[in-house]
Amino acid sequence: MELTDQAALTSGSAFWRTTAAGDVPAITLTDGPHGVRLQSDAGDMLAGRPATCFPPAVASGSTWDPELLRRMGEALGDECRAMDVQVLLGPGINLKRTPLGGRNFEYFSEDPILSGVLATEWVRGLQSKGIGASLKHFAVNSQETDRMIVSAEVDERTLRELYLRAFQRVVTQAQPWTIMCAYNKVNGVYASQHHWLLTEVLRDEWGFEGLVVSDWGAVVDRVAALAAGLDLTMPGPDDAGDPVVASSVRDGMLPAEVLETAVARIRALVEKSVSTTGTYDAEAHHALAREIASRAIVLLKNDDILPLRTEGQSVAVLGEFARTPRYQGGGSSQITPTRLDDVLTEITATTTAPVRFAPGYRTDNDAADETLIAEAAALAAGSDVAVVFVGTTRETEGADRTDLDLPEAHLALIERVVAANPRTVVVLNNGAVVRTAPWDASVPGVVEAWLLGQAGGSAIADVLFGRVNPSGRLAETIPLKLSDHPSYLDFPGEAGFVRYGEGLHVGYRGFDAREQPVSYPFGFGLSYTTFAYGEATATAGAESVDITVPITNTGGRDGREVVQVYVAKPASRVRRAPRELKGFATVDVAAGATATVTVRIPRDDLAYWDTRLNRWVVEDGDYVFAVGASSRDLRTTVTLAVPGSPDGRWPLVAHSTVAEWMADPRGAQLLRDAFAAGSDSPLVSMAGDDGPYELLGGMPLDRLALFPGSPFTLDTVDKLVEQANA
Ligand code: BGC
Numbered sequence: 001m002e003l004t005d006q007a008a009l010t011s012g013s014a015f016w017r018t019t020a021a022g023d024v025p026a027i028t029l030t031d032g033p034h035g036v037r038l039q040s041d042a043g044d045m046l047a048g049r050p051a052t053c054f055p056p057a058v059a060s061g062s063t064w065d066p067e068l069l070r071r072m073g074e075a076l077g078d079e080c081r082a083m084d085v086q087v088l089l090g091p092g093i094n095l096k097r098t099p100l101g102g103r104n105f106e107y108f109s110e111d112p113i114l115s116g117v118l119a120t121e122w123v124r125g126l127q128s129k130g131i132g133a134s135l136k137h138f139a140v141n142s143q144e145t146d147r148m149i150v151s152a153e154v155d156e157r158t159l160r161e162l163y164l165r166a167f168q169r170v171v172t173q174a175q176p177w178t179i180m181c182a183y184n185k186v187n188g189v190y191a192s193q194h195h196w197l198l199t200e201v202l203r204d205e206w207g208f209e210g211l212v213v214s215d216w217g218a219v220v221d222r223v224a225a226l227a228a229g230l231d232l233t234m235p236g237p238d239d240a241g242d243p244v245v246a247s248s249v250r251d252g253m254l255p256a257e258v259l260e261t262a263v264a265r266i267r268a269l270v271e272k273s274v275s276t277t278g279t280y281d282a283e284a285h286h287a288l289a290r291e292i293a294s295r296a297i298v299l300l301k302n303d304d305i306l307p308l309r310t311e312g313q314s315v316a317v318l319g320e321f322a323r324t325p326r327y328q329g330g331g332s333s334q335i336t337p338t339r340l341d342d343v344l345t346e347i348t349a350t351t352t353a354p355v356r357f358a359p360g361y362r363t364d365n366d367a368a369d370e371t372l373i374a375e376a377a378a379l380a381a382g383s384d385v386a387v388v389f390v391g392t393t394r395e396t397e398g399a400d401r402t403d404l405d406l407p408e409a410h411l412a413l414i415e416r417v418v419a420a421n422p423r424t425v426v427v428l429n430n431g432a433v434v435r436t437a438p439w440d441a442s443v444p445g446v447v448e449a450w451l452l453g454q455a456g457g458s459a460i461a462d463v464l465f466g467r468v469n470p471s472g473r474l475a476e477t478i479p480l481k482l483s484d485h486p487s488y489l490d491f492p493g494e495a496g497f498v499r500y501g502e503g504l505h506v507g508y509r510g511f512d513a514r515e516q517p518v519s520y521p522f523g524f525g526l527s528y529t530t531f532a533y534g535e536a537t538a539t540a541g542a543e544s545v546d547i548t549v550p551i552t553n554t555g556g557r558d559g560r561e562v563v564q565v566y567v568a569k570p571a572s573r574v575r576r577a578p579r580e581l582k583g584f585a586t587v588d589v590a591a592g593a594t595a596t597v598t599v600r601i602p603r604d605d606l607a608y609w610d611t612r613l614n615r616w617v618v619e620d621g622d623y624v625f626a627v628g629a630s631s632r633d634l635r636t637t638v639t640l641a642v643p644g645s646p647d648g649r650w651p652l653v654a655h656s657t658v659a660e661w662m663a664d665p666r667g668a669q670l671l672r673d674a675f676a677a678g679s680d681s682p683l684v685s686m687a688g689d690d691g692p693y694e695l696l697g698g699m700p701l702d703r704l705a706l707f708p709g710s711p712f713t714l715d716t717v718d719k720l721v722e723q724a725n726a
Contacts, residue, residue, distance in 0.1 A: 012236025033090020073125020105431025110507030132177030331397025486510025529555030620644025678711025
């Protein structure tokens, strides 16, 4: 192929089209992730053709249900096929590092296992239809502030264990056809030209076989990006950049093979793509959107007020969101829905009792409006029960939030309605957590209904009236206040840098490590029934650990429990969070029945990233598997000894400290013997029998050997090293 054609292939020809060059035709990529946003050529930047607006990831993540995510992926695949789209830009799996993250509504969780498991099924579902996924944004795109220039400063262990872990899982288990690089820099280097990320980790270590596409406008230097492993720059055309790519090859600045490899990957992607048009079952997809939405709703508080009765209980429906649904966030994921359910209509259709509505606030102004509030309070006073719909008024890609609080008008509305009628339920619509303290103490019912997509209205009614027994669980912690959050002191950074100072202690890991109280913990969610946990047992296999636990539905209704397994490694040689989610299962249990649930934890998920050995290591020893209904409601634990990685031993060198030698069984014995042999040394006698090891703990052996009165010489140290590593 001509060099100019090769260069042209590596950039787009339009906003959503690759370039046709040589014998390679063009394909269409479009957003993603919770609907197909196919734009007509003219008109609004964001508006697309009507498509099912499924629940955004903030909601689908709260289902903790991989099977639902797979069905959502399949449905999205059908819609792509109907619209002749070959690659759908999603899912977004960056961690919710801070509750203020402007795109949190597009991301699943603050936990990488939960995000990874759900995203894997989404990708499998989509790709089973012959449509490519684009896993994004690789990597560490956890804030919107300065998103195109900021450098996320993250230590390698945190990167591996937290920020890259979900990507690794999806890549190795589902092979997405494409992966999208992030806008930001990672440790000083643009993700779009990060060789370590795009080539060494992604391809050499994880075995990624697909194509790396840029985020739209993320490429600063086409040649550097290609050299790092980025194949396709979007959008296009890039009339200025294509000739630079070609001339760089001609001048020998860019190896010809690098460009040829990128072209081969583009060709491979195009060749497996299908061009189809047709229809899809919009009714069935709406029903699926409703099912997922109803499963996403998290019941936070219920003091004997829910479910509502369908007769004989008049309802005041308060808040503009009940009539004008708030169902998705702003930016590139915005879908033009095929239809839109509102909860006011759904409530009215469900109950035979009177339903009265007042808007309570305006959506274009967050300030409290006394007239609207007074009208709402009066309706509440005259009704058997009040349901108040409040939430965030604006969440969008491109901007982080500045605080956690509900708008002033919404807070005022809650306060006045509860004062008028204590039998009040608050329903929240928000794309990332909002502060619920202290007002939640005064209301008997709180329902976290996120941004639920086009069927959110009917899904909320399903839960309010008990047609669906709620089973959603928090995929992120709700803090008591913003300043409690582990990310608080290091967000959003300044002067182009944001330091991920909390390290491994992202989200619940940080709250747990500091034993801080929270409003609602990670994994939390109530049901209209109750579940009892029997005793957990553990079975070790070569490649996994199975945790089995009987779950009994002890209430009066059929329900669904999300059984969560958190793992701790009490005596560890490295710093760890007190407990980490390692597996979970959703299970339907009929009233009075018992189901036996087995959660399989792959051995790989028990590994930590060892920075000395530069590899994943399963540490030898006892692991505590705590099973429960949330990260802070652990009902049964089982301890199991897990054999360590054969290559997990830390090498002992002359420069290792006395403490490091003592931490290694073989090293400790050798060192004890060496000290015993030199027991007439003043250094040893000075410190007493057990003393030397403590007093000298921080001393490297080769330094100790040079000390006057040392029990041994450098020669001895060399011998010790040899024996220790023999
Ligand atoms: C977003 C991506 C999106 C792309 C195309 C970017 O601004 O970060 O998530 O896929 O635009 O719309």
